[in-house]
Amino acid sequence: MSSARNTRIFGTKTTADAKEGGTLTVATFTHQLLVVRDVNASIVFYTTFCGLSVLHTRRRTDRGQSVAWLGSEAASARIVLASGPDYEAPVGPYGHLGISCHTVDEYSALLRTAQKAARVERGPASQPWPICDWFSMLDPDGNRVEISFGQDADPSSDDSEVSEDE
Numbered sequence: 001m002s003s004a005r006n007t008r009i010f011g012t013k014t015t016a017d018a019k020e021g022g023t024l025t026v027a028t029f030t031h032q033l034l035v036v037r038d039v040n041a042s043i044v045f046y047t048t049f050c051g052l053s054v055l056h057t058r059r060r061t062d063r064g065q066s067v068a069w070l071g072s073e074a075a076s077a078r079i080v081l082a083s084g085p086d087y088e089a090p091v092g093p094y095g096h097l098g099i100s101c102h103t104v105d106e107y108s109a110l111l112r113t114a115q116k117a118a119r120v121e122r123g124p125a126s127q128p129w130p131i132c133d134w135f136s137m138l139d140p141d142g143n144r145v146e147i148s149f150g151q152d153a154d155p156s157s158d159d160s161e162v163s164e165d166e
Contacts, residue, residue, distance in 0.1 A: 031069070031078040032097060034143060039066040039083045041140040046070050046079060049114050049137060050099050050145060051106065060084075074102060090142035098146045104133075107149035111135055114147070 036042045039057075046052045047070070055078065056069040065084035071077070079097065091097070101107040114120050114137055121144070123135030132150030139145055 029077050031080050033080040033082060034091070034139075034141070035086055035088045036081050036083055036139075036141045037087050038140060039068050039081050042081045043068055043070070045139045046081075046145075049110065049117070049119055050147065051101070051110055052079065052099075087141075090138075091144065093144075096136060096144035096146045098148060098151070100151045101147065101149045104149050107133060107147065110147050 034042070043054060047054065052070040052072055054068055055071050058067050059065070060067065063084055065082055067083075068081045070079045070081065101110065111120070111124055114135065119137045121136050121138050124133065125135070126133045130151055132148055134146050134148040134151075136144050136146045
């Protein structure tokens with residue numbers, strides 16, 4: 001699909017494929033699954049430092065696997081944590097999960113909590129939109145998690161060009 005051109009970045013998106021001449025509508029992003037070594041340690045990290053809540057847990061005894069869905073009332077996307085023998089290397093070094101706070105007070109509270117626990121890996125920093133205020137941490141498995149405030153969840157609402165660096 002190298003000939004595909006994205007005409008909208010987030011939410012429902014239309015992709016025009018020059019080769020086939022048609023369009024494809026893709027549904028909203030729902031979750032990111034991370035294979036982790038210890039679901040409970042990851043639950044503590046994401047609830048303490050990212051403001052997420054446990055939405056669902058289950059144990060797959062046939063696979064020796066624990067699964068947990070985390071999220072918030074305000075967000076449609078979820079993080080799914082799954083343990084088991086198929087542990088994978090962490091997302092990175094540039095790849096990361098991005099979590100945006102709805103208020104500067106939420107952002108400041110998470111930043112203070114992370115700083116007190118010496119969890120801040122990069123930042124805090126303030127940059128022009130669409131980056132805005134952010135800091136990052138590593139979860140128990142080394143996955144980078146970026147906490148931000150001011151990032152528009154839908155950059156396509158801005159008429160500016162998206163740079164090739166993003």
